[in-house]
Amino acid sequence: MRDKLLGEILLESRAITEDQLKEALVRQIAQGDDDRLGSILIALGYLKESTLQLALDQYDIRQKFIEVLINYRFLSKEELDLAYEMSLSERISLFKVLLNLDFLNHTSLAKAISIYSGIPFMQLSGTLPKIKTGLANTIISFSTGDKKLVPVAFDGRNVTIAISRPLDEKQLLKVENYLNLKVETVIAPEDEIVKNQKLFQESIVTEAPLAAGRSRRENMPDTIKELVAGEIEPFEPGGEKEQFVAETDSLLAKLVNKIIYDAWTKRASDIHIEPSQGKEDIIVRMRIDGCCEIYEKLPYRYKFSIPSRLKIMADLDISEKRKPQDGKINFKKFGPADIELRLATMPTAGGLEDVVLRILNNSEPVEFKNLGLTGRNMLEFESAIRQPYGLILVVGPTGSGKTTTLHSAIATINTPKIKIWTAEDPVEITQPGLRQVQVNPRIGLTFATALRSFLRLDPDVIMVGEMRDEETASIAVEASLTGHLVLSTLHTNSAPETLTRLLDMGIDPFGFADSLLCILAQRLARRLCDKCKEKYTPDDRGWDELVMEYGAKEFESAGVERSSVTLARGKGCDHCNSSGYRGRLGIHELLVTNEGVKESIKTKASTDVIRNQAIGGGMTTLKQDGILKVMQGLTDIHEIRRVCMK
Numbered sequence: 284m285r286d287k288l289l290g291e292i293l294l295e296s297r298a299i300t301e302d303q304l305k306e307a308l309v310r311q312i313a314q315g316d317d318d319r320l321g322s323i324l325i326a327l328g329y330l331k332e333s334t335l336q337l338a339l340d341q342y343d344i345r346q347k348f349i350e351v352l353i354n355y356r357f358l359s360k361e362e363l364d365l366a367y368e369m370s371l372s373e374r375i376s377l378f379k380v381l382l383n384l385d386f387l388n389h390t391s392l393a394k395a396i397s398i399y400s401g402i403p404f405m406q407l408s409g410t411l412p413k414i415k416t417g418l419a420n421t422i423i424s425f426s427t428g429d430k431k432l433v434p435v436a437f438d439g440r441n442v443t444i445a446i447s448r449p450l451d452e453k454q455l456l457k458v459e460n461y462l463n464l465k466v467e468t469v470i471a472p473e474d475e476i477v478k479n480q481k482l483f484q485e486s487i488v489t490e491a492p493l494a495a496g497r498s499r500r501e502n503m504p505d506t507i508k509e510l511v512a513g514e515i516e517p518f519e520p521g522g523e524k525e526q527f528v529a530e531t532d533s534l535l536a537k538l539v540n541k542i543i544y545d546a547w548t549k550r551a552s553d554i555h556i557e558p559s560q561g562k563e564d565i566i567v568r569m570r571i572d573g574c575c576e577i578y579e580k581l582p583y584r585y586k587f588s589i590p591s592r593l594k595i596m597a598d599l600d601i602s603e604k605r606k607p608q609d610g611k612i613n614f615k616k617f618g619p620a621d622i623e624l625r626l627a628t629m630p631t632a633g634g635l636e637d638v639v640l641r642i643l644n645n646s647e648p649v650e651f652k653n654l655g656l657t658g659r660n661m662l663e664f665e666s667a668i669r670q671p672y673g674l675i676l677v678v679g680p681t682g683s684g685k686t687t688t689l690h691s692a693i694a695t696i697n698t699p700k701i702k703i704w705t706a707e708d709p710v711e712i713t714q715p716g717l718r719q720v721q722v723n724p725r726i727g728l729t730f731a732t733a734l735r736s737f738l739r740l741d742p743d744v745i746m747v748g749e750m751r752d753e754e755t756a757s758i759a760v761e762a763s764l765t766g767h768l769v770l771s772t773l774h775t776n777s778a779p780e781t782l783t784r785l786l787d788m789g790i791d792p793f794g795f796a797d798s799l800l801c802i803l804a805q806r807l808a809r810r811l812c813d814k815c816k817e818k819y820t821p822d823d824r825g826w827d828e829l830v831m832e833y834g835a836k837e838f839e840s841a842g843v844e845r846s847s848v849t850l851a852r853g854k855g856c857d858h859c860n861s862s863g864y865r866g867r868l869g870i871h872e873l874l875v876t877n878e879g880v881k882e883s884i885k886t887k888a889s890t891d892v893i894r895n896q897a898i899g900g901g902m903t904t905l906k907q908d909g910i911l912k913v914m915q916g917l918t919d920i921h922e923i924r925r926v927c928m929k
Contacts, residue, residue: 289320293330303329321401348377351399362386369699378429378448379715384699389472393447397470400449405435405469407445411482412436418462419483424621425458431476432458433483440464445471445479507541507579535585539592540618542567545578547620547642552682554578554640556593558586560633565589571860572809572867573682573926590628590636597626605630611709612640625709643711648690655869657908659901663875664803668692668770673800674763676750678775684807684869685772686711689746692770693717696744705746706733722748731755738762747771753788760790763798776928777905778802778874779894786887796884802874806905806926808918809864815856816863818849818916825850829920833910837898843914851916868917870909870926874902 290308293299299307307323324330349367352358358366358381366386370377381387387395390406397404411419414437422434422444429448436443442464450458450468459466546554551569558565564580581589591601596617597610612624625641656664667675675692677685690712697703697716708722708730718740722728730747731754737745738758750756750773763769775781781802786792821829826845830838853863874880879896898904903911909923 293324299324299329303327322397322403325401326403348395348399351395355395355398357391357395358386373699373716375715376429383715389474393470393472396448400470402446402449403469405445405471407433407435407471407475407479409478409482411479414442418442421462421619422458423480423483424615424619425454425461426480426621429473430454431473431480433471433476433479435469435471435479441467443467443469445469445476447471447473447476507538507545507581535588535592536617538581538585539589539596542578543614543622543624543640544618544620546640547622552642554642556589556638556640558590558631558635558637559583560635572864573807574809586635590638593626593638593640594628599626599628604634604636643709648694648712648714649687651691651695654688654691655912656871656873657903657911659903660803660871660873660908663801663873664692665695667800667875668696668768670768670800672763672766672768674759674795674798675768675770675800676773676781676802677770677805678773678778678781678802679805680774680776682807683805684867685805686748688803688805688869689770689772690714693744693746701743702741703744703746704737704740704742705748706730706737707746707748729755731758734758734762738765738767742767744768744770749773750785753790756785756788756790760794760798764794769798775804777894778804778872778902779890779897781874782880782884782893783890786884792885792887796876796881799876799881799884801876803871804874804905805869805871806909807867808870808909808912808922808926809862810866810868811851811853811916811918812856812859812863812865814858814865815854816851816916817854818851821848821850829910829913832920833907837903837907841911843911848914849916850913850919852919864918864922868912870905870912870923872902872905872908875900 290299290304294301294304303324307320307327307329310323310327311320321330349363352363353360362384363386366377366380366384369384370380373380378392381392382389394404396402412435414434418437419434422432422442426432430450431447433445434442435445442462444458444466446468447470449470455466455468542554546569549569549571551571552573553570555568555570555575556565557568562583564583565586566580567578568575569578570576593612594601594608594610596612599608599610607627607629609625609627612626614624615621623643625643627639627641629637629639631637651665652661654661667673677688679685686707693703693705694714697714699716703717705717705719706722707719710719710721713719720728720733722730722733730749730751734745734747734755735758745759745762745767747755747759747769748771750759750771755771759769759771773781773784775784781804785795826848833841853859855861855863859865874893874897876884877896877900879900880893883893883896906923906927909918909927910920912918913920913923
C-alpha cells in the first residue's frame with residue numbers, strides 16, 4: 284500500500300511516467316520485498332534521489348528509522364528501547380549508541396539507512412577506484428560529522444559517491460555545483476568509507492585538488508616555485524622603494540593554502556614560518572615524524588604578508604606586531620582539507636614575526652593494543668586504568684603522544700556505566716560517551732577550575748590535560764583519594780623524576796603516596812620504513828654496544844638470546860622521502876608504586892633512590908625499552924640514542 288501510494292504521488296507530480304512505474308513494479312515483484320520501489324526507480328535511472336526524498340518528506344510516507352530497524356529485524360525492540368533511552372540521557376546520536384553497544388555494526392547500520400532512505404547500498408572493496416586524488420580529496424572534504432563521503436566511480440561526467448548518511452537536497456546540489464558534475468550516491472558502511480578516505484589521502488604526493496565552478500578553491504600548482512614565479516613583477520635591486528606582497532594579494536592566499544595543504548599531505552605535525560632580516564629568504568620548515576626539515580625557501584617580499592595572511596585566517600589583529608598572539612584556523616573555510624590548525628606568533632628582531640602552525644589531528648583514539656607497550660607494561664598499565672580510584676600520570680616532553688595514550692586508555696574503560704569527564708587544551712581526540720571540556724584561561728576556566736567543578740558532577744573517571752601547577756596537582760590527588768580515577772600528564776623527562784617534581788611543587792607526600800597507581804613515561808621514536816628496511820645480523824662490536832647500553836646485568840636477566848636477534852636499517856626510498864623512516868612508535872618506562880616507592884615518596888627520597896627501587900620492581904627504562912624494540916627490527920639504535928638520555 285505504501286509503495287502504491289508512492290507511485291501515485293510520483294505520477295501526479297510527473298516525476299515518472301506510467302510505463303516507468305509499471306517496469307519498476309514488475310522488477311520489484313521479481314526481486315522480492317526487500318527492494319523498495321524508490322530504489323528501483325533510481326537504479327533504472329528514472330528518478331533522482333532528491334526528487335524521491337522530496338516526495339517522501341512532503342507526503343510524510345517515509346517509514347520512521349526505528350520502524351525499519353524493527354521491521355527488518357536489525358535488532359529487537361528491547362535493544363532499541365535501551366539504545367533510545369541512552370541516546371536521550373547522554374545526548375548523543377542514536378547511531379553512535381547502537382554502534383557503541385554493538386547492537387549494530389557499520390554494515391548493518393548502513394543497510395538500515397539504505398532501506399530507510401531509498402538510496403542503494405554498496406559494500407566497498409579495499410582497493411581504490413581509478414579517480415584522481417585531487418577530485419577524491421575534494422569530495423572527501425565535504426565530510427562533516429557523521430556524514431562521510433568518498434568517491435567510488437567516475438566516468439568523466441558522472442561521479443558516484445558513497446555516503447554514510449543521506450544528504451539533503453541542498454547538500455547534494457551544493458556538491459554538484461561545486462564539482463560541476465552529475466552526482467549519484469550510494470549508502471556504504473562508515474568504517475569502509477573512512478578506510479577508503481585514508482587510502483586516498485595517503486596516496487597524495489603533490490597533486491592539487493580539483494578546481495570547479497565558482498569555488499574559492501582554485502587549482503594549486505605542483506610546486507611552490509611555480510606559484511611564486513608568477514606572483515608580481517620582478518623587483519629591481521637598488522630601487523628607491525622595496526616592493527613587498529600585500530596580504531590581500533590573491534596569489535598570496537594560494538601560496539599559504541599550498542603550504543598548509545602540503546604539510547597535511549606529508550603528515551607534518553607543525554609548520555614553521557621563519558622570516559629573516561634584510562633580503563634573506565624566508566625559511567619554511569615542517570616537523571615530520573618528530574624531526575624538522577626544510578620544506579621551501581620563499582622570497583623575502585613575503586616576510587610581512589605571510590604572517591598577516593595567517594593572522595587574518597585566525598581572526599587575529601594584524602596591526603599588532605609587538606607581542607605574541609595565538610588563535611585557531613579552520614582550514615576548510617579556505618582550502619580543500621577539513622583540518623584545524625593552532626597558530627602562534629612571536630615578534631622577532633627587525634620588526635618581523637615568526638609563525639608556528641600546529642596541525643590538530645581530530646581523530647578517534649588509537650587502539651590500546653597498538654600503543655606499542657611491551658608485555659609487562661601493558662599488563663600493569665591496563666590493571667591500573669581498571670582500578671576504581673587512584674592517580675595515573677603519563678609524562679614526557681611536548682609532542683611525545685601523552686594525550687594519545689590517555690585517550691587510548693580511557694577508550695578501554697569507556698562504557699555507558701562509567702561517567703568520564705575530561706579537561707583538555709585543545710580537544711584533539713573525541714570519543715562518544717565522554718564529556719569533554721576545552722579549558723580557556725582567558726575567562727578563568729583553567730585546569731584547576733574545571734577539576735574542582737568536575738567533582739560536583741558525580742564522575743567516575745576524570746582526565747586532566749596537564750598538571751601545570753600545585754593547585755591542579757593537589758586537587759587531583761584529593762579527587763583520587765575520594766573515590767575517583769584521575770588521569771593526567773606532566774612535562775618531565777622520566778617516571779622517577781616526576782615524583783621529585785611533584786613533591787617540589789609542594790603537594791602532600793602522604794596523600795600523594797597513597798593515591799598514585801603508576802607513572803608512564805614515554806617518547807616517540809621514528810619507525811623504520813616498511814618498504815625499504817633491510818634486516819641484518821649484528822657483528823660482535825655492534826652486539827656488545829647494544830648490551831653495554833642496555834646494561835650488562837639487566838640484559839642478562841632479560842633473557843634475550845643473541846641467535847634470535849635480527850636488527851634492521853632503512854635504506855631510503857620514495858615512500859619515506861629517502862629518510863629510511865616513516866611513522867613513529869612509542870617507547871615507555873612504567874613505574875608502578877610498590878611499598879618501597881611509597882615510602883620513598885613519604886620521605887622525599889632522591890630521584891636515584893626512587894629509580895633503583897622502581898627497577899627492582901621490574902621497571903625497564905626508556906632506553907632499555909627502546910633497545911628491545913631495536914631488537915624487534917622496529918627502529919634502529921641511532922634513533923633511540925636521539926630521543927633518550929644516557
